[in-house]
Amino acid sequence: MHLLAIPSLRWRLISVMVLAYITVAVVTGAASYKAQDTNLHQQLVRQARSDAALLATASIVPLSGNTGGQNVQLGALKTELDYVLKSQLRAQGVTYAFVVAQQGVVAQAGRGEHVKFDVYGGPQSGSLSRGRVWAVAPVISVTILGYAGVIVSNADIQSSLQQSLLIDIALGTIGLIIFILLSLVIARYILGPLAVLSRAAEAIRRGQLSARVTVNEGTELSTVA
Numbered sequence: 421m422h423l424l425a426i427p428s429l430r431w432r433l434i435s436v437m438v439l440a441y442i443t444v445a446v447v448t449g450a451a452s453y454k455a456q457d458t459n460l461h462q463q464l465v466r467q468a469r470s471d472a473a474l475l476a477t478a479s480i481v482p483l484s485g486n487t488g489g490q491n492v493q494l495g496a497l498k499t500e501l502d503y504v505l506k507s508q509l510r511a512q513g514v515t516y517a518f519v520v521a522q523q524g525v526v527a528q529a530g531r532g533e534h535v536k537f538d539v540y541g542g543p544q545s546g547s548l549s550r551g552r553v554w555a556v557a558p559v560i561s562v563t564i565l566g567y568a569g570v571i572v573s574n575a576d577i578q579s580s581l582q583q584s585l586l587i588d589i590a591l592g593t594i595g596l597i598i599f600i601l602l603s604l605v606i607a608r609y610i611l612g613p614l615a616v617l618s619r620a621a622e623a624i625r626r627g628q629l630s631a632r633v634t635v636n637e638g639t640e641l642s643t644v645a
Contacts, residue, residue, distance in 0.1 A: 429614065430607040437603045438596070445592050453585055460574055461553070464513070465545055468555035468572040471514060473543065476557040476568035478504045479519050483526070483565040501527035513572045515552070519559070521566035532571050539567065551575065 482500045501519050508517045509530050516532025518525060537544045537556045545555040548571065556569035 430611045433607045433611065434600070434603045437606075438600060441596060441599050445596075449585075449588060449592065452588075461547075461551075464551075464553045464572055464574050465555070467513065468553045468570055469543060469545055469557070471508060471517075471570045471572065472545075472555040472557040472568055475504065475508050475517060475519070475570060476559045479559045479568050480561045480565065483519070483521055483559050484561050498527045502529060505529035508570065513574060514570050515573045516571040517569070519566060519568045521559075526566065530571075535569060535571070537567070537569070 479501060482504075505517045505519070505527055506529055508514055514530070516528070516530035518528040518532065520526060533548070535546075535548075535554045535556065537546075541558075543555070543557045545553060547553055550573070552571055552573045554569060554571045556567050558567055559565045
């Protein structure tokens with residue numbers, strides 16, 4: 421391998437061991453991060469669906485007076501729903517909540533963006549930019565009165581996950597330094613006798629025929645010696 425064309429066998433061994441360590445660390449680290457990120461997204465979807473369902477349940481009574489073509493005071497309806505929405509926004513990660521009926525948006529709170537959903541469907545959810553998730557649930561009282569939805573962000577948890585990744589990288593760097601030191605010791609233990617044999621062969625090549633090789637018995641190198 422031209423990439424490992426290193427004259428010293430000791431440094432070849434160390435290089436191979438270090439490359440193996442880095443490869444394993446990177447692959448396992450990336451797989452772990454991906455698994456955590458996927459699990460985080462699934463938890464976020466479940467949370468958004470649960471929050472949307474709770475908001476839909478809380479909106480049944482305010483919206484039930486708006487059926488049958490009755491002309492109700494939407495001001496009182498919005499006030500009641502606004503209280504529900506603000507309490508919903510206090511939930512962890514909820515950045516936007518809304519309730520829509522046949523006449524359009526009845527109440528909303530927070531800064532959100534337009535969410536497209538099927539007005540004839542059941543509970544729905546989807547993904548937005550920057551790791552956000554939306555979910556919508558129908559407000560049902562005999563018939564569908566409207567829809568309640570939320571947008572949930574994982575910004576805080578994502579930041580914690582990134583901090584955890586940085587800590588893992590720092591610990592991995594420390595582990596790499598320790599591994600290199602151990603590799604030096606291992607290489608010296610394994611290749612030390614071979615270095616002795618190499619020096620003796622070089623001395624004989626220079627004409628020092630009295631040179632002798634001292635290698636512990638019981639190894640393949642003792643036979644070569």
